[in-house]
Amino acid sequence: MSLPPASSPISDSAARIFELVTSSWVSTAVSAAAELGVADVMSETPMPVGEIAERVGTDADALYRLLRACAELEIVEESPGRAFSLTGDGLALREDAPDSMRGYARWLGGPDEGSTMVALADAVRTGEPVWEAVHGAPVWQYMSENPRSEWIFDRGMDDLSAQLTRTMVQDYDFGDCGLVVDVGGGRGVLLALVLATHPHLEGVLFERPEVVARSDSVLDRPGIAERCRIEAGDFFESVPAGGDTYLLAQVIHNWGDEDAVRILANCRRAMRPDGRVLLAEMVVYEGVERSHTAKFMDLSMLAHCGGKQRTPTQFAELFEASGLRLNRVVSGVGVGVVEGVLA
Numbered sequence: 001m002s003l004p005p006a007s008s009p010i011s012d013s014a015a016r017i018f019e020l021v022t023s024s025w026v027s028t029a030v031s032a033a034a035e036l037g038v039a040d041v042m043s044e045t046p047m048p049v050g051e052i053a054e055r056v057g058t059d060a061d062a063l064y065r066l067l068r069a070c071a072e073l074e075i076v077e078e079s080p081g082r083a084f085s086l087t088g089d090g091l092a093l094r095e096d097a098p099d100s101m102r103g104y105a106r107w108l109g110g111p112d113e114g115s116t117m118v119a120l121a122d123a124v125r126t127g128e129p130v131w132e133a134v135h136g137a138p139v140w141q142y143m144s145e146n147p148r149s150e151w152i153f154d155r156g157m158d159d160l161s162a163q164l165t166r167t168m169v170q171d172y173d174f175g176d177c178g179l180v181v182d183v184g185g186g187r188g189v190l191l192a193l194v195l196a197t198h199p200h201l202e203g204v205l206f207e208r209p210e211v212v213a214r215s216d217s218v219l220d221r222p223g224i225a226e227r228c229r230i231e232a233g234d235f236f237e238s239v240p241a242g243g244d245t246y247l248l249a250q251v252i253h254n255w256g257d258e259d260a261v262r263i264l265a266n267c268r269r270a271m272r273p274d275g276r277v278l279l280a281e282m283v284v285y286e287g288v289e290r291s292h293t294a295k296f297m298d299l300s301m302l303a304h305c306g307g308k309q310r311t312p313t314q315f316a317e318l319f320e321a322s323g324l325r326l327n328r329v330v331s332g333v334g335v336g337v338v339e340g341v342l343a
């Protein structure tokens with residue numbers, strides 16, 4: 001290492017790299033707060049840290065240090081006497097908030113995700129996912145064998161579905177749709193929102209049997225339950241037939257091109273001739289700033305499962321190989337809608 005002149009200040013570049021690499025501490029602190037459930041016992045009125053610690057079962061001094069750091073992020077506010085309250089943004093860390101991101105924060109900072117992403121350099125070296133080397137089995141097999149991990153993952157996905165696909169739920173024109181098949185739909189949060197927002201629609205949730213076993217509570221609501229059904233299966237075998245809209249939200253990004261084409265071709269075979277496939281995904285717009293998060297999500301896909309976030313051109317290629325045609329890309333806040341129709 002070459003030593004800098006002792007009298008020179010830290011360079012802007014060194015300061016920038018320091019800021020970038022220490023940002024992982026920031027996300028870890030937020031995830032720890034989510035994991036501990038501190039926001040669930042806090043409110044917008046200051047509460048002494050000792051009381052918060054007692055309620056969530058932590059060491060009071062250590063919790064003070066965590067909340068003091070979170071105050072720097074403006075998700076909590078510190079008042080005299082080591083008391084803390086939630087800010088407006090901090091409310092989204094509560095489990096019961098309508099815009100809760102607690103589940104996603106827990107997943108992202110949890111051991112499954114964390115131990116995968118620290119091996120990103122290996123994934124880049126080989127071009128292959130590292131999940132199996134780190135966890136002993138490919139992602140979905142691991143989930144099936146580890147219900148606790150799957151529980152946390154599913155709740156993280158619930159949050160992403162409920163928040164990031166908002167533009168799609170509200171703005172996509174479902175006017176001439178009838179039966180929406182949500183392929184790999186998780187616990188059905190997105191389908192529930194779509195059905196609640198568009199009362200003329202009916203829906204099918206299609207998922208792995210392990211996930212289906214836990215989906216009832218989300219879709220079992222008045223006004224929704226009677227318009228939908230749940231089917232268990234494997235989208236590499238087939239998907240439910242007869243729908244006019246096949247929704248795949250953050251599913252295709254889990255897979256490499258060959259697997260993605262198998263899933264899409266099964267949707268094409270199952271759908272009505274006038275139907276459509278809707279991919280709700282973070283779209284990478286090459287060289288454009290708005291795909292910032294998509295480009296990092298892409299690295300997460302590489303490390304986890306050998307999947308990827310794709311550009312409109314890459315989606316068009318996938319569709320073409322599946323007997324479909326890219327009709328349009330509707331970009332949204334966070335997640336866009338990539339629409340395919342029969343070729």
Ligand SMILES: C[S@@+](CC[C@H](N)C(=O)[O-])C[C@H]1O[C@@H](n2cnc3c(N)ncnc32)[C@H](O)[C@@H]1O
Nearest residue numbers: 157161184185186207208233234235236249250
């Ligand atoms: C990233 S999650 C997305 C879940 C949901 N669409 C959402 O946006 O919240 C991918 C989903 O694909 C499901 N999945 C994986 N392999 C599958 C298979 N072979 N057949 C059916 N579903 C599968 C997983 O169980 C998981 O819920």
